[in-house]
Amino acid sequence: MAGASFGSRVLTLRDGAAVDVRPLTSRETAGLARFAASLSPASRAFFLPHAYDDATLARHVARNARGSDLSLVTAAGPEIVGYAFLWEFDLRFPLLGLGVADAWQGRGLGSALLDLLIAEARAADREGIELTTVPDNIRARHLYEGRGFRVTGEVDNVAGDGRVVRELRMSLTFRPGTISQRRLFSPPQVSRAAPA
Numbered sequence: 001m002a003g004a005s006f007g008s009r010v011l012t013l014r015d016g017a018a019v020d021v022r023p024l025t026s027r028e029t030a031g032l033a034r035f036a037a038s039l040s041p042a043s044r045a046f047f048l049p050h051a052y053d054d055a056t057l058a059r060h061v062a063r064n065a066r067g068s069d070l071s072l073v074t075a076a077g078p079e080i081v082g083y084a085f086l087w088e089f090d091l092r093f094p095l096l097g098l099g100v101a102d103a104w105q106g107r108g109l110g111s112a113l114l115d116l117l118i119a120e121a122r123a124a125d126r127e128g129i130e131l132t133t134v135p136d137n138i139r140a141r142h143l144y145e146g147r148g149f150r151v152t153g154e155v156d157n158v159a160g161d162g163r164v165v166r167e168l169r170m171s172l173t174f175r176p177g178t179i180s181q182r183r184l185f186s187p188p189q190v191s192r193a194a195p196a
């Protein structure tokens, strides 16, 4: 039951700041929308995984509650400062997304959230993780490659505003010899077609 069964936990960053990581629920959607709106244009250009209207957020909350995704928000006091998820957590290779508020970037939060998601996927006996990133997102590529992700191709990714963006497909494989499935790269929808 992915998101539904994830308990809150505290992460302490190297500068001593403590943040709370907890599942995306209906209690978090207003804060998550504020987080998205607060991102600088540069950060938003790299991280706009889905729209933040009420209906879309409700869909993501519902997917998390039933275990289709593992979607986590990170809070510093009343503010959401990070959003990290494994969409399609019920597939062999869930799809990872990660965004950190501008004021919190470069402080180790992205690394800590990535490590947490990798640990959750391993604990759930998944075969690996996939993600997409634009080629000029140097910081993100450095982070992912440092954790063992490798570029496996290019894909047309559907961003949260509907734009189709050519991105690098990156994969981390937990078990040698396994390869990820063909799939759609777009926000999961209740009625989306199965991956080809």
Ligand SMILES: CC(C)(COP(=O)(O)OP(=O)(O)OC[C@H]1O[C@@H](n2cnc3c(N)ncnc32)[C@H](O)[C@@H]1OP(=O)(O)O)[C@@H](O)C(=O)NCCC(=O)NCCS
Residues within 6 Å of the ligand: 042, 043, 044, 046, 047, 098, 099, 100, 101, 104, 105, 106, 107, 108, 109, 110, 111, 112, 132, 133, 134, 137, 138, 139, 140, 142, 143, 146
């Ligand atoms: C990419 C992102 C998630 C990384 O999270 P973060 O908290 O800023 O990163 P961290 O402080 O944990 O640092 C991650 C790594 O990047 C390195 N790094 C930090 N700033 C960097 C920079 N400007 N250029 C290159 N590498 C950089 C760090 O040294 C660290 O590497 P290490 O593990 O070898 O020490 C975050 O910056 C972010 O949300 N950016 C905007 C949205 C985005 O790009 N999301 C990812 C979409 S694929």
